Amino acid sequence: MGGRAAGAISRRLHLGGGTSIAGVVAQRLYPDIVTHLSSQLAYGSVLVTGTNGKTTTSGFIAAILNDAGLRVWRNREGSNLMRGIAGALVIRARPGGNLRRGGQAISIFEVDEAVVPHMVEAVPLRVAVFTNLFRDQLDRYGEVDSVSARWQRAVSVLPASTTMILNADDPAVALLAESRQDNVIYFGIEDATLDLAAQGISPERHQTIDTRACAKCGAELVYSLRFYSHLGHYLCPNCGSARPQPQVRATSVTMNAFDQLRITVETPTQQGEIVIPLPGLYNIYNALAAIAAAQALQINWEPIVSGIQQFKPAFGRGERVQVAGRTIRILLAKNPTGFNEVLRTLFSEGEKRHVLLMLNDNIADGRDISWIWDVDFERIAQQTSTLTITGTRALDLGLRLKYAGIDAQAMHIVPLTPIRAIGKEALTRPHEKETPHAGSKNGSVTGARKIRPAAKPAQTHGLAYALDSALQQTPVGETLFVIPTYTGLLDVHRELERRGLTPHYWEEKGP
């Protein structure tokens, strides 16, 4: 009962889905709780970390392992700080202190980059997956380089028995295994048609690069292929460090539809086609990482294929919700690279889209929103049919879009809370706005506002209003794409759930 209340409080405080508080309490009472409980997992533990793609990658792995007949435990709902890990184990513990049915279980821990060193010390790992390293939440973790340095320290204490799964195309990740001879599997893309230059995308204009210096010697890396941001085929002209040859690779990629990617995969033991039911180039990497992890765990090819092909996207990773004849698709975008890839996926077909953007700056999003200026919003000018903007920093995002060349008339900005200094009339909707200096009217307006009007005026702030407004502008039969930051995603989910539209996403799946 107490745990449930704590979960409710945690959710209310925007701390995540709700298991975190249980973990905080347990860790305080028994600091070694994670080590104690995780050692009871018969099939061991898999760690998934990186800036982007953790949730989808661990989702793929879980689906594969489920199809292979294992009992899979995950710390879901993105509460992937240490307290969330503890919580995920604690809620499965019996009063006696042992895990329920730990005998058939394998656990997948999806953890933030900064938590990796603690995790490595606390949990014996069979497999450790490192997806990528991008600029994300610098205010929380410091800089990209310091995260990378922390990873390297964590990796240096990994036992030799742990298999490392590394992204060959990310120079910040690939170099982690330099000191290791065995037990490393690299994955990467080898389809040259995906190169940015081959697609006519100028890397200078459309991409932000997070890692350009060689981690070994500091020289600037040279790319023969670039897929997005700093991911691609690279070489250091100074010290000769180069992309390692991946064992698990996508040799050809075709995009069937917005959310259908057909890839040909080659591994040391298998070759075959797999259809990934998700949009975006980044999901190819997520699938390859999962395939590599599954092979490290000696899983057969059939569950690998079925696990990925029948994958149901996690909340915020492109899943679909039906509302009054419209479809809502929700695509989480929490950093510039993630955002750029979502935009590239959405707008690559030249089709105009209905879009609701939501920018929050709560702690879990990162308080610093400078990164929106590194997102290539220029590419969506004239590409949106309707555009609604909300979130705690809706005005900043609106400003970003204005400077990207999007007409103020073409966007509807809906702040989450009314801004007092701005009169209701002045809320940024130029077509409805009155001149700010209409002094003669001001007196009467102010006076009238003191009396509560009998008919409540239409609310012009808040997520519910933003969602209604965006849906109203989306014709029946069409799709509204909702692109929120992390806590925005939780807010959107809460709002949809309030309307009875989605299942509780933190409910445990399975028997």
Next chain:
Amino acid sequence: MNASNKPLFTLTLGHLYPAQLNLYGDRGNIITLQRRCQMRGIALRVVPLGIGDALAPDEYDLLFIGGGQDREQAPVAQDIFDMKGIGLWAAVEDDMPVLAVCGGYQLLAHYYRPAVGPDMRGLGIFDAWTIHKGANVPRCIGDIAIEWNGSTLVGFENHGGRTYLGTAKPLGKVLKGHGNNSEDHSEGAVYRNAFGTYLHGSLLPKNPHFADHVLALALHRSYGLSDDDLKKIFPRYLSLEERSAQGTREKKRAAKKNGAHGAANGVIPPPIDIDDTLEWEAHASMLERLGLRNAAGAALRHR
């Protein structure tokens, strides 16, 4: 706007180390300067100045330098000293407007002393220095508002080093946040027309008056525009007397590029009404979130 479509003025911005120092949305500052020039019929040419490029001050009308992470800042520190130091000193002494944000600000002061390792030498344009007091002293992170020239500037700061001013004047006084060192309420530094600041977020988009101020200084310096002319182009432009607090020593200079576009004084366009509503609303909403209600109201009244 102007029938000929020919720009009235051309400004050249030297963007220092765009590939290395671009961590905190520095691109937003460049985009803002570009758009605000465009709206007024001013052509702004942006020239990237990377590692190895020399800085010839005559080729530029204003300079910008952003912030980066330590690994990228070290080679930059060496290059700025070797390749650009003399050019930058000359430019600043010649009243060229220079905007330096975050790491760039630190590089223009005397030195940066990391928690471990040797000092990183700076250019000493600002009589100021920066000390990192070690991993146990928390970084200065968060939203920040400062008072500047009787108005406000808002932004986000994220720096491990503490900067202390010698004879350099601060850019402004901290209203909420840390500023230079979290101790003396100073934020940033000013020397002549060079501005150093920790504010990003990005800085210029939601501080349009500051963006315009920098552009006005550039037009004044390169084209000899008078205060009256500048006020037509930039309604919020403050004349020298009005910003005497900054102590900028001014000298009347012959219009450097006089003749290139005809006599400057004759061709000032009629005042252009630029709609900065969204800029000021974003500015005011940040002030309000920081609890500075009166300042928020004032910002909206002045737009």
